[in-house]
Amino acid sequence: MSIQERRERERAERRRLIVDAARELAEAEGWDAVTTRRLAERVEYSQPVLYSHFKGKDAIVRAVAVQGFVDMTERLRAARTAHRSPARALRALAIAYLDFAAERPALYDAMFVREVDLAFGTAETPPELRAAFGEFVAAVSPLAGDDDLETRIEVFWSALHGQATLDHGRRLRAGHRRARLDLLLSRFS
Incomplete structure (x- = not known):
């Protein structure tokens, strides 16, 4: 060397x-x-x-967020690929996402809540973020029908993000997480 x-x-x-x-x-x-x-x-x-x-704290938070996407993608992929049924794969991905957010709140905050210099949905989007989106593509596309796939994914991901954020802030009834998830999945399966 x-x-x-x-x-x-x-x-x-x-x-x-x-x-x-x-x-x-x-x-x-x-x-x-x-x-x-x-x-x-x-x-x-x-x-x-x-x-x-x-360059400073913001750059460090950005690096943490990018690494978080690597970790999240691994969890989403493992959950999704453990099931052959598209509906079960989608459920597993959703549960893995919500569990990740609940177990790593500061990391989730860096990835999705804090203002960081990360482009989503552009040519400059880092590959780590694209890989996470790819897991949503793989889970949602078999169930998308005639809907615009990316819009369907954005709505699904947004609904999960809303649940994760509101759960973390204790704004939702604690005992109803499964019911909320079941309702969401019934609209996407």
């Missing part, structure tokens, strides 16, 4: 360490607790080293 390759590998490892630390700190204490000073202490690098990898 050349010196250049080793340096690139070490740089990538530092970047991953910073992203992981930000994600862990946000999950434990919320995004307000994530500062470059606290991250520098946590990863045992100076603040200038953090700034050599990221």
